[in-house]
Amino acid sequence: MRKRCFFLILLTCLNCSNDDSGYEPTPQPLSIPEIFSDNIIPPVIPTDNRQTLEGVALGKKLFFDEILSADGTKSCASCHSPQSAFTDNSPTSIGIDGIAGIRNSMPIFNLAWNYNERFTWDGKELSLERQAEEPVQNPIELHSNWDNVIERLQAHPEYPELFRLAFKTSTITKELTTKAIAQFERTLISANSKFDRYSLGQATLTSQELNGLDIFLREDKGDCFHCHGNPNNPLWTDNDFHNNGLDSNFSDLGLGAVTGDPNDNGKFRSPSLRNLAYTAPYMHDGRFTTLDEVIDHYSEGLQNSPTIDPLMKQLAQGGVQLTLQEKADLKAFLLTLSDPSFLNNPDFHN
Amino acid sequence: MKKKAPYENKLQKQVLIILVTLGLSFFSCSTDGDSTQNFQVATTFKFTHNWDGAPVTNSDFNTIQYTNENGEMLSIERLRYVISDITFTGAQGEILTFEAHNLVDVTNDNGLLYTLSTLVPIGNYSNVSFTFGLNNTYNTGNYPDLNAANFNVPDNLGGGYHYMQFDGKYLDTNSDEQGFNYHAIRAVDNPGPNPIFPQDTFFTVNLGPVAIANVTEIEVEADLAEWFKNPNTWDLNIYNQMLMPNSDAQIMMFENGQNVFSLGDVTQQ
Numbered sequence: 001m002r003k004r005c006f007f008l009i010l011l012t013c014l015n016c017s018n019d020d021s022g023y024e025p026t027p028q029p030l031s032i033p034e035i036f037s038d039n040i041i042p043p044v045i046p047t048d049n050r051q052t053l054e055g056v057a058l059g060k061k062l063f064f065d066e067i068l069s070a071d072g073t074k075s076c077a078s079c080h081s082p083q084s085a086f087t088d089n090s091p092t093s094i095g096i097d098g099i100a101g102i103r104n105s106m107p108i109f110n111l112a113w114n115y116n117e118r119f120t121w122d123g124k125e126l127s128l129e130r131q132a133e134e135p136v137q138n139p140i141e142l143h144s145n146w147d148n149v150i151e152r153l154q155a156h157p158e159y160p161e162l163f164r165l166a167f168k169t170s171t172i173t174k175e176l177t178t179k180a181i182a183q184f185e186r187t188l189i190s191a192n193s194k195f196d197r198y199s200l201g202q203a204t205l206t207s208q209e210l211n212g213l214d215i216f217l218r219e220d221k222g223d224c225f226h227c228h229g230n231p232n233n234p235l236w237t238d239n240d241f242h243n244n245g246l247d248s249n250f251s252d253l254g255l256g257a258v259t260g261d262p263n264d265n266g267k268f269r270s271p272s273l274r275n276l277a278y279t280a281p282y283m284h285d286g287r288f289t290t291l292d293e294v295i296d297h298y299s300e301g302l303q304n305s306p307t308i309d310p311l312m313k314q315l316a317q318g319g320v321q322l323t324l325q326e327k328a329d330l331k332a333f334l335l336t337l338s339d340p341s342f343l344n345n346p347d348f349h350n
Numbered sequence: 351m352k353k354k355a356p357y358e359n360k361l362q363k364q365v366l367i368i369l370v371t372l373g374l375s376f377f378s379c380s381t382d383g384d385s386t387q388n389f390q391v392a393t394t395f396k397f398t399h400n401w402d403g404a405p406v407t408n409s410d411f412n413t414i415q416y417t418n419e420n421g422e423m424l425s426i427e428r429l430r431y432v433i434s435d436i437t438f439t440g441a442q443g444e445i446l447t448f449e450a451h452n453l454v455d456v457t458n459d460n461g462l463l464y465t466l467s468t469l470v471p472i473g474n475y476s477n478v479s480f481t482f483g484l485n486n487t488y489n490t491g492n493y494p495d496l497n498a499a500n501f502n503v504p505d506n507l508g509g510g511y512h513y514m515q516f517d518g519k520y521l522d523t524n525s526d527e528q529g530f531n532y533h534a535i536r537a538v539d540n541p542g543p544n545p546i547f548p549q550d551t552f553f554t555v556n557l558g559p560v561a562i563a564n565v566t567e568i569e570v571e572a573d574l575a576e577w578f579k580n581p582n583t584w585d586l587n588i589y590n591q592m593l594m595p596n597s598d599a600q601i602m603m604f605e606n607g608q609n610v611f612s613l614g615d616v617t618q619q
Contacts, residue, residue, distance in 0.1 A: 040498040115498060116458075217504035218541070219533075219594045230502045232492065238500040263412040307412075310427055310517040310529030313591050 025052035025166055030112060033191035035199055035234045043112030043186070049129060049179045051186060054165040059184030061162065062177060064350035067152050069096050069142040076135065076181070079105040082348050085275035086188060091286025095140040102252060104286035107279045109190040109342060110272060114239050121268045121284040123241055124258040128185055132178040146174045153177065190274050190342040191234065198336070199231055205336060212333025215326050222298070222320060222330055226311050227270045236273040236337060242309040243267045245302035245319075246283060254284065256307075266307050277338040291334060295327045390469035394567045395436070395480075397454045397462050398614060399429075402575045408457055414521060418578035422586045424520040424530070426574070430455040431514035431534070432501065433555075434488055435481040436466065441474055451484060453499055470562055478560045478568065482607055483513030483552035489536060507594050508538035508545045513552060514603075516577065520586040530590040532577060534607070537600035548597050551604040557613040569614030576610040577603070 028051050030043060045051060062068065063076045079093040080086040086108035093105045103121050111119070117127050125131035135141040136149060153159045153172045160170035167176050197203035205213070215221040217230060227244075229236040241255045243266040250256075256265030268284045282288040288297065300318040302308070313320055322330065342348070399406040401416045406426070414425040434451035452464040483489075489510035496502070501512050516532040539546045560568060578584035582602040593599040 039492065039494060041494045113498075214506055214542075217506055219507065219531075220592045223592075225502070225504055226500070229500055230504055232497045232502045233500050235498075240500075306527070308529070310519055310531060310591075312529060315528070 023168065025054045025168070027051070028053040028056055030186060030189065033189060033196075035191050035196050036113070036189075039232050039234055040113060041115070044115060044117060045112065045186070046127065046129070049182060051183050052166060054162070055167070055180050055183040056187055058159075058162045058166040059180035059182065060350075062181050063184050067156070068136050068144060068149055070144040070148070071096055074142055076132075077350065079135075079141075080108050082345075083278070083343055085109060085190070085278040085342060086348075087279050089280060091281050093141070095138070096143050097140070099140045101138075101140050103284055104281065106269075106271065107275060108185055109188045109274065110235055111188070112186040113235050116239055118239075118241075118269070122254045122258050123269060128182040129175075129178045132181040132185070133174065149177070150174060188342075188348060190339045192341045193274065193337050193339040195231075195333075195336040196234065196339070199234070206332070208329050208332045209336050210333075211326075212329035212331065215322065215330045216333055221326065222322065223311070223313055224273075224298075224330075227309075228273050237270045239270070241267040241269055242311070243305065243307045244298075245304070245308050245312045245315070246287070246297070248303040248305050250305070252285065263307060266305055267309075273334060274337045275339055275342065276334055278343060291331055292327070295322065295330055298322075299327065389472045391472055391562060391565045392465055393470040393562060393565075394463055394465040395452075396567050396569045396614075397456075397464070397572065398569055399456060399572045399574055402573065406456075406574060408459055411457065414519060414527070416575070418520075418575065418586065419580075419583045420578065420585050422520045422522075424518050424586065426516070426518045428457045428515055428517040429574075430457060430461075430499075430501075431482070431516075432484060432496065432511060433464075433480045433482060434484050435479075437477075437479045438470060438475045438560075439477040439479070441476055443476075446470070449488070451488070451493065451496070453496060453501065455499075470566070472562050472564070474559070474561045476559055478557045478613075479554050480557075480570075481552055482555055482611065483534065483536075484511055485552050486536065486547075486550065489552075503535045503594070506543070506545070507541050508536050508547065510536055516574075520590070522587055528586075528590060530586055531593060532603065533594050534603045535594055535600060537597040537604070538595065539597050541595045549601060549604075551600050553604060553607060555611040557611075560613070560616055563618050565619040567615075567617045569616070571612050571614040572610050573612070574610070577606050580606060580609050582606055 030045070030051060032043070066072045066075045068075060074096050079088045081088055087105045090105070092100045092103055094100050106121060111128055119125040119128060119131040125134060136144050137146060150172050159172060163172050163176060164170040166180055194203050198205050216224045227238050227240070227242055229238065241264070247266065250266045253265045255267040256262060276291055280289060280291070282291070282294050288294045298319050299322040302312055302315055302319045304315050308315070411426050414423050416424050416426070418424060430453060432451050432453050434449070436448045438446040440446070448466050448468065450467065452461050454461045456462070493511070496511050503510050503512055513534040514532070517530065519527045519529055522528045534551065537548050537551045539548055557568070557570065582605055584602070584606065589599050
């Protein structure tokens, strides 16, 4: 009996010595829009990085904080601005040293539904957490190194406590930092475009927008749907990689440089068509300034190469040969995928 | 814009459960007094692919190395198809149907092994069959897995889902590489808001008798060359792209598909 009492007292003392006794971060599952839950399978949430209120808040603070860059001048948001659907408006982004990268900054939304978890234009990052790791140390982006970043975060007056609230430890690591950023990024959900409301019976499309949808969905017209989704796939991407006929010779191998397979040369991730109104310029290298140029490319500008996707049609004519009216209609439809409420959501702003 | 009610998936699951329950009841009745009547085992379908007998996997993709019946050389770059309605027919005609679907994605090595969600009673079955594609009723459902896989057919092309996407390149009469999209769907005429369906183009694949005595793997072999061979010698110079709104092409795919699938090895653990 005396021994039992001793162990109980010891256990109580041990519990008392633990700062986080009984504390658990507050679960905050993603708020999944009806248009998604009705039509597509659930998002990918890693079992070792569940969404929490405190984790998302920490991730948001980190996302907007220039502390992640070597000289304290840029943050994730510098190239992924909320006002531009979390991209920027440069063909390729400029890092802290004024050096331009080779790729256009990808917009960030609905990334929890990237089922195969290959991120970035070339698919080199195999999770959102791992993606968040790379720009910090990339010499033409934030040009920092993680040891320095962790040192700065650890010495910061607020971060150790915020990490404790999010992850039950005030010892900051690279892994926890990227987990928090990934949690915030997963909350960036866009599902309130005019077309979404149309699908839910809450809005109507003009005849021009409906004509554009028809062109988008016709195999003998735009044939956009094979790579960019359809009304039953509200992601508006197939989450896959294609060579869409931009070049006959590649200066950037894209997926091929990652896999080492020449059959993947010139393939890049199909971006979502949501929010095109805010994400110019277009393509992996930002070569097209306007949406009209993009449509012209698929209509007349295709370049043949050994890895061009067989879904690219009428190659000999340069593309699907849309009329001016068809191009205008298609553009009108594409703009119905814009979601201004996503840009203005205060949860997504610093 | 077709909007399907969320309850439909639930309803389909209920139908499946009812069918399985009914099926099990039949088997229980037919084996009354048999001490093995409660023995049920896991059953897996294994989908393998060949070209006139030569094995094909995704490692063989992207190289022009196959010759079709019409003499055109071609490559495979993307191959995925959906099967559904797996049915076991007992010796007395009892039917056990699994009203579900499986997307066989050869490109990404997904769905090549498909284990039925319910155990199968042991026994000698006079036939095992499945539907290539989706029957017309099933094809009106809303399936999040197929939507997420971007396997839909737009409403202006009849709606529902692809039965198959078989993409690649062939050498044309000038020996230039050209893309082909051998996409099988429900044949449709008058694409647009009021499509007309000239005939069904899903079909039943009968694998023949299968004995299930223990945990079983049933190999389904698909000879991809047959899509181009019999009874229609497929000319890729004529039928290459934009075949979804071409009902004649769809009906020829349906006819050629009858000879694609066959029973391979049946292994029991």
